[in-house]
Amino acid sequence: MSIHYFANPARFTRLAGRIQPWAGGLTAVLLLIGLYMALVEAPADYQQGDTVRIMFVHVPAAWMAMFCYTFLAVASAVALIWRHPLADLAAKASAPIGASFTFLALVTGSIWGKPMWGTWWVWDARLTSVLILFFLYLGYMALWEAIEDGQKAGKAAAVLALVGAVNVPIIKFSVDWWNTLHQPASVLRMDGPAIHSSMLWPLLIMALAFKAYFVTLLLARMRMELNLRRIRAMRLAERTS
Amino acid sequence: MTRKRRRLYIVGGFMLIFATAAALVLAAFEENIVFFYSPTELARMMEQQPIPPERRLRIGGLVVEDSVGRDMDGVTITFRVTDTVEVVPVKFRGLLPDLFREGQGIVAEGSMAGDGTFIATEVLAKHDENYMPKEVAEALKEAGQWQGDHE
Numbered sequence: 584m585s586i587h588y589f590a591n592p593a594r595f596t597r598l599a600g601r602i603q604p605w606a607g608g609l610t611a612v613l614l615l616i617g618l619y620m621a622l623v624e625a626p627a628d629y630q631q632g633d634t635v636r637i638m639f640v641h642v643p644a645a646w647m648a649m650f651c652y653t654f655l656a657v658a659s660a661v662a663l664i665w666r667h668p669l670a671d672l673a674a675k676a677s678a679p680i681g682a683s684f685t686f687l688a689l690v691t692g693s694i695w696g697k698p699m700w701g702t703w704w705v706w707d708a709r710l711t712s713v714l715i716l717f718f719l720y721l722g723y724m725a726l727w728e729a730i731e732d733g734q735k736a737g738k739a740a741a742v743l744a745l746v747g748a749v750n751v752p753i754i755k756f757s758v759d760w761w762n763t764l765h766q767p768a769s770v771l772r773m774d775g776p777a778i779h780s781s782m783l784w785p786l787l788i789m790a791l792a793f794k795a796y797f798v799t800l801l802l803a804r805m806r807m808e809l810n811l812r813r814i815r816a817m818r819l820a821e822r823t824s
Numbered sequence: 825m826t827r828k829r830r831r832l833y834i835v836g837g838f839m840l841i842f843a844t845a846a847a848l849v850l851a852a853f854e855e856n857i858v859f860f861y862s863p864t865e866l867a868r869m870m871e872q873q874p875i876p877p878e879r880r881l882r883i884g885g886l887v888v889e890d891s892v893g894r895d896m897d898g899v900t901i902t903f904r905v906t907d908t909v910e911v912v913p914v915k916f917r918g919l920l921p922d923l924f925r926e927g928q929g930i931v932a933e934g935s936m937a938g939d940g941t942f943i944a945t946e947v948l949a950k951h952d953e954n955y956m957p958k959e960v961a962e963a964l965k966e967a968g969q970w971q972g973d974h975e
Contacts, residue, residue: 626957630923635955664831700948701921707859745839749846760850761857762884764931769953779956 592809595669599802606799613792620785628782634698635782641691642770643790644684647797648716649751651681655723656748659741669805671737674744675727676804680797682720689713700764708757709765712750719747860884860931863910875936883912883942884931884950892926905930905942916944923949 621639628635658674661667692710693703704710723740730736758767769778776783850857860882861869869875883905891904901916903926914932924930929950934943956964 626959628955629958629961630951631955638955660835663835665828699921699923699951701919701924702946702948705859705948708857745835746842748839749843753846753850761854762859762862764859764948764950766951766953769955772953777953777955779960781957782955 592668596806596809599806603799603802603806606795606802610792610795610799613788613795617785617788617792621789625782625785631699634695637691637695638782639785639789641688641695642786643793644691645688645713646790647793648681648685648688648713649754650794651677651684651797652716652719652744652748652751655681656744656751659744662737663741663745671741672805672808673801674741675737676801676808677797678720678724678727680800680804682717682724684793684797685713685717685720689717705764707763707765708761709754709763712754712757716747716750716754719743719750723747862907863905863912864907866912866936867910870936870940877935877937880933880935882931882933883914884929885912886929887924887926889926905932912942913940914942914944914947916947918944918946920947921949923951 617639621636625636625639627633655674655677658670658677662670662674692713696705697703723743726740726743727736730739755768757763758765770776770783770786778786861884863883863885866875866883875881885905885907888904888906888911891902893902894900895902895915899917901920903914903916905912905914914934915937916932916934924947929952931948931950932942932944933946933948937943
């Protein structure tokens with residue numbers, strides 16, 4: 584089965600419609616378990632106290648911010664190189680989701696930073712590169728809207744997405760390459776997690792919940808986009824007949 | 825060569841060139857991206873030329889144990905910051921963040937006075953990457969496995 588099997592919009596819509604409720608249900612279940620573990624069961628941190636609970640939203644949101652952008656960049660590359668008709672759609676649909684996760688990561692980070700660091704914001708390499716990521720998402724979305732011709736808009740936006748992809752490894756390694764106020768990675772690091780298992784599990788479940796939420800929203804947005812295109816095509820056909 | 829293959833090479837080559845350019849730019853701006861200097865870096869900078877008091881900079885390190893005190897005026901806080909090699913004395917008037925403690929990592933913004941004291945206008949606490957419940961931290965301390973409050 585080639586990647587072109589699901590290029591048929593009708594086939595994709597059928598499949599997406601079947602997966603979407605399951606993804607939505609999984610999101611709800613994981614989110615309930617994750618939030619219960621994070622807000623009730625997980626212990627307070629030895630230094631941060633209860634403020635550590637912000638991390639259970641902040642860290643998965645930040646992971647999703649980078650994951651969505653990677654997805655956006657890969658989909659854009661597939662759209663540019665193989666002209667896969669759904670890749671364009673997937674890239675366009677993922678941008679607002681990624682922008683929202685980035686915004687959530689920035690806001691929760693700020694709320695955590697005030698009591699812990701003593702400041703809402705600093706211009707260190709990690710915070711600045713994430714802010715740039717947020718602007719990349721906004722620019723990508725604006726470019727789609729700015730160019731009327733859908734095909735041209737898709738191509739221009741895909742090029743922007745690929746240019747911005749260089750920012751993703753910069754975000755990830757900013758805390759290792761430069762002195763930053765932001766702490767280095769606690770989970771995805773060479774020596775194994777530096778986070779106690781009683782806090783690691785709620786974090787991982789929250790991360791899975793966010794992933795499932797991404798799939799739910801992505802499928803919904805892609806179906807909506809397909810329907811919009813069909814409406815447009817039907818209107819056009821009506822006018823010409 | 826098919827058109828798809830050609831497009832793949834064009835996009836791949838473009839990405840490679842762009843990533844290289846970005847890496848070169850970041851390497852060139854290395855000095856400006858650094859958020860703070862360690863006491864060792866500060867000492868090396870001062871060896872080359874004295875830092876004028878109007879230059880704003882940030883230093884980062886651990887607060888030396890038993891170094892926190894108050895000046896005669898009762899509001900100026902004094903402490904020393906170290907990276908375990910060099911030590912910088914710091915003076916600060918203002919509110920300290922919750923996580924400020926001896927042995928804790930901090931970042932201070934301010935300027936160098938002529939006598940080698942760092943006059944801070946803002947002190948931020950730097951949190952490390954370790955997360956654990958209080959009981960675990962105490963158990964580690966008791967067992968002598970504690971790595972200290974620093975990285």
